[in-house]
Amino acid sequence: MPIFIAAATNDQLGLAPHSLSLYQKWIEAKQPAELHMYSLGGHGFGMRKQNLPSDSWIERFGDWLALQGLLKK
Numbered sequence: 001m002p003i004f005i006a007a008a009t010n011d012q013l014g015l016a017p018h019s020l021s022l023y024q025k026w027i028e029a030k031q032p033a034e035l036h037m038y039s040l041g042g043h044g045f046g047m048r049k050q051n052l053p054s055d056s057w058i059e060r061f062g063d064w065l066a067l068q069g070l071l072k073k
Contacts, residue, residue: 002032004064006057008041034064
């Protein structure tokens, strides 16, 4: 089962290392994985625009969904 992970290094809850660990474990299990780690964005960056690169995570997710064949045309 494929996984898409997007996180920010400056997540206030300290979740960045967990995102990296999850990615590593997925790869070790020989499962498809994609990781997008943004330096800035904080926790919950997907919920608001901040004029940061993390603002475009949803476009990267859409690209990934299409690549996985998970979007209906």
